[in-house]
Amino acid sequence: MSGQKKRPLEFSISGFPEYLPQYRRVEMRWLKSIAETFESYGYANIETPSVEAIETLMAKGEDVDKEIYALTRLAADSASSEEAKLALHYDLTVPFARYVADHFSELTFPFKRYQMQRVWRGERPQEGRYREFTQCDIDVVDQNSVSLAYDAEMLEVVMTALARIEVGPVLFQVSNRKLMQGVSEWLGAKDAQVLARLIDKLGKMPREVMIERLRAECGLSDGNAEKCLAFADIKGSFAEVRARVAELGVTGAAAFDEGMAELDAVLSRVESIASGSVRVEADLSISRGFDYYTGSIYEARFVDFPGYSSICAGGRYDNLVGSFIRRNLPGVGISIGLTRIFTKLLKEGRIEGERACPTQILMANLDAAAGPATASKAQVLRARGFSVELYPEPARLDKQLKYADRKGIPYVWLSFAEGDQVKPMFGGEQRAADAASFVPETPAVP
Amino acid sequence: MSGQKKRPLEFSISGFPEYLPQYRRVEMRWLKSIAETFESYGYANIETPSVEAIETLMAKGEDVDKEIYALTRLAADSASSEEAKLALHYDLTVPFARYVADHFSELTFPFKRYQMQRVWRGERPQEGRYREFTQCDIDVVDQNSVSLAYDAEMLEVVMTALARIEVGPVLFQVSNRKLMQGVSEWLGAKDAQVLARLIDKLGKMPREVMIERLRAECGLSDGNAEKCLAFADIKGSFAEVRARVAELGVTGAAAFDEGMAELDAVLSRVESIASGSVRVEADLSISRGFDYYTGSIYEARFVDFPGYSSICAGGRYDNLVGSFIRRNLPGVGISIGLTRIFTKLLKEGRIEGERACPTQILMANLDAAAGPATASKAQVLRARGFSVELYPEPARLDKQLKYADRKGIPYVWLSFAEGDQVKPMFGGEQRAADAASFVPETPAVP
Numbered sequence: 001m002s003g004q005k006k007r008p009l010e011f012s013i014s015g016f017p018e019y020l021p022q023y024r025r026v027e028m029r030w031l032k033s034i035a036e037t038f039e040s041y042g043y044a045n046i047e048t049p050s051v052e053a054i055e056t057l058m059a060k061g062e063d064v065d066k067e068i069y070a071l072t073r074l075a076a077d078s079a080s081s082e083e084a085k086l087a088l089h090y091d092l093t094v095p096f097a098r099y100v101a102d103h104f105s106e107l108t109f110p111f112k113r114y115q116m117q118r119v120w121r122g123e124r125p126q127e128g129r130y131r132e133f134t135q136c137d138i139d140v141v142d143q144n145s146v147s148l149a150y151d152a153e154m155l156e157v158v159m160t161a162l163a164r165i166e167v168g169p170v171l172f173q174v175s176n177r178k179l180m181q182g183v184s185e186w187l188g189a190k191d192a193q194v195l196a197r198l199i200d201k202l203g204k205m206p207r208e209v210m211i212e213r214l215r216a217e218c219g220l221s222d223g224n225a226e227k228c229l230a231f232a233d234i235k236g237s238f239a240e241v242r243a244r245v246a247e248l249g250v251t252g253a254a255a256f257d258e259g260m261a262e263l264d265a266v267l268s269r270v271e272s273i274a275s276g277s278v279r280v281e282a283d284l285s286i287s288r289g290f291d292y293y294t295g296s297i298y299e300a301r302f303v304d305f306p307g308y309s310s311i312c313a314g315g316r317y318d319n320l321v322g323s324f325i326r327r328n329l330p331g332v333g334i335s336i337g338l339t340r341i342f343t344k345l346l347k348e349g350r351i352e353g354e355r356a357c358p359t360q361i362l363m364a365n366l367d368a369a370a371g372p373a374t375a376s377k378a379q380v381l382r383a384r385g386f387s388v389e390l391y392p393e394p395a396r397l398d399k400q401l402k403y404a405d406r407k408g409i410p411y412v413w414l415s416f417a418e419g420d421q422v423k424p425m426f427g428g429e430q431r432a433a434d435a436a437s438f439v440p441e442t443p444a445v446p
Numbered sequence: 447m448s449g450q451k452k453r454p455l456e457f458s459i460s461g462f463p464e465y466l467p468q469y470r471r472v473e474m475r476w477l478k479s480i481a482e483t484f485e486s487y488g489y490a491n492i493e494t495p496s497v498e499a500i501e502t503l504m505a506k507g508e509d510v511d512k513e514i515y516a517l518t519r520l521a522a523d524s525a526s527s528e529e530a531k532l533a534l535h536y537d538l539t540v541p542f543a544r545y546v547a548d549h550f551s552e553l554t555f556p557f558k559r560y561q562m563q564r565v566w567r568g569e570r571p572q573e574g575r576y577r578e579f580t581q582c583d584i585d586v587v588d589q590n591s592v593s594l595a596y597d598a599e600m601l602e603v604v605m606t607a608l609a610r611i612e613v614g615p616v617l618f619q620v621s622n623r624k625l626m627q628g629v630s631e632w633l634g635a636k637d638a639q640v641l642a643r644l645i646d647k648l649g650k651m652p653r654e655v656m657i658e659r660l661r662a663e664c665g666l667s668d669g670n671a672e673k674c675l676a677f678a679d680i681k682g683s684f685a686e687v688r689a690r691v692a693e694l695g696v697t698g699a700a701a702f703d704e705g706m707a708e709l710d711a712v713l714s715r716v717e718s719i720a721s722g723s724v725r726v727e728a729d730l731s732i733s734r735g736f737d738y739y740t741g742s743i744y745e746a747r748f749v750d751f752p753g754y755s756s757i758c759a760g761g762r763y764d765n766l767v768g769s770f771i772r773r774n775l776p777g778v779g780i781s782i783g784l785t786r787i788f789t790k791l792l793k794e795g796r797i798e799g800e801r802a803c804p805t806q807i808l809m810a811n812l813d814a815a816a817g818p819a820t821a822s823k824a825q826v827l828r829a830r831g832f833s834v835e836l837y838p839e840p841a842r843l844d845k846q847l848k849y850a851d852r853k854g855i856p857y858v859w860l861s862f863a864e865g866d867q868v869k870p871m872f873g874g875e876q877r878a879a880d881a882a883s884f885v886p887e888t889p890a891v892p
Contacts, residue, residue: 018545021553040828070517074514153838
């Protein structure tokens, strides 16, 4: 807490990002744009509390307990207080499932919601991993079955959202858990889940180690372990994937054929909407760690930073809401890792800070007696949509101009006895002006 | 977690509000409007982490430790982990002061910021008191001294914000800590701070008990205790307050005269801007519990619910940032208790839910083969600013109309071989339509 200049990603509390106003302004613009994209597809916003009962957070079935932050009252009266059962949520999918269960009778299905909130994970901070970060999620849940059309819509919406905020080249990778299931059956693996988790770690260990583990943990022969890796190596357009899958000769696994049909249906809808910067392809190596995915699975990565963690992820889950209510409410969802994207682009120098304040016009204060008249003019300008600040006390004009300059305020308003003048700070002549009719000569500064 | 219908203020986790989409939509509109008001006065947004070091939170000097939620990793490797020192913030003022200290060299002063975030307090939930709630704060800090003009601006900005979101009649009450200090000196009280804290509890205990406590805890005589209560009873316009203060005959306390001059300066600027629904007056009974206030103090209450907790509060503080950096950075700020306002008006039936989703047009799905063409039309409509949803699978039209009706979607788009038609769901005739030129006949539904 020295007040010394810090680099933009050196945070006061390790793992808990905070930004200077000029960068927060960019993040806010992104959040607004993402929300607008989500709403343009009919997703309704909800927010859930930051905490859930610990047993709710455990319903996901995965080994996540190490990452959870539980709450304790600093001066609790007794250890058995209610709060002892509460913890900060570590994603937005589980809270959403609990929300749907709790409000089931008041929602209309298919229920399409978006949620943009902070989540917390007690991980060791490192590049792309924070203890507090913002996620932007969309999910659809429906009763008994959820249309495959939504598996494609998930991709369409987030691809559109990322293209709009211009995060640079991104590759979406799509697969289907049924393919992994089918391959597992075809190769005679002991446990499809274990196979999926191993494949999820592909690229994080040498090929020989992976083969050894496929033999040891899944009971595969050397030949079948090789086939498994050949499978995970397949990627490209659906047509390319189909051809390579045919070469591999997977047979006798109904789940595999079903997965291929679903992958075809999803990709055929989104391959056409991919723009130059945001592309999509099938990639059979992606498997997502979470056990609850049952069909389509998605990941997205920066093309320019291939080693960086995935920046979007999601998939189809058949029984998550069912953990909280005796109903069958399958769903499909995807999450944008906003903080992970924002901090990486900040670090790489690809985000330029905007103005540090929203002010467009600074009303100079040259004469205390003119205060009420200046305040009235400021109100007229605000009613016309301008952001207007009053310099608080009479002061030398050069001091006031310096303040405007340092804050990047584009106009300074000067009230003289003989009439008002406006001084543009970034080019242009000082000129006569009237609060009721003033128009900036440049396009509005963000 | 029964899925049974709950009342809007019966939350799944006690003290942690969450709303149905139709109410969240209102809250979002409010948040947007408040942010726009703040920005129209030149306040820049920041967000700070949800946590601070516990020692940072303790810097305020008040006895707040019982209310603080500390974090613990559910499966921590050791008790001495870094997180053991972190806790959720219980307001936005202390984190802001820490932020200013940390980023001092990169900010321009006077620094005007707004912050709209959740805060947490481990209190027993009751009406108006939650364990997690949203506050909307503005603050100005400056080097060495902060202009009194900002004491008035605080009120102007939040009065404008509350009038715009139409929360109904609100009374802002203004006083000045220097008055309390002056009265304390005049009456020979042992400790002005203790006096202020007692006055803060006025109305929460019988008059005789208050007099007894003023005698016992502040060392006042019976006569002086009566005078103290007469002082705290003064309220109204500044002119009225001045007259009654003169009657009371406070003498010899320089702090008192200073406080009166400041109160005059603040009220003279804002008495004129008070609208019919949002009024302001001086009220010498308000004293705010927090020790760090040194000048102007503010509170606001619902006129219609006088017994309900204050819905805005703030004041001037001279040395809060100085707790974290060796500099003199006084400030003044005010906070809108958004959750407290929203939940009360919800409970009183004064908030009507809006539509449960943003969708304006539902593209009916009558024929799977028409899918790509319908998707293209939806994109044309989205590019024109509409929120458009596709019914995911071909289904009977009456089922699709029922879905639109339940979600409050105003238009259903029907693609027929002979041309497109649009069916308004809330009055109006079904008519021919074209995606490139469609215009709703009613004003846009929120």
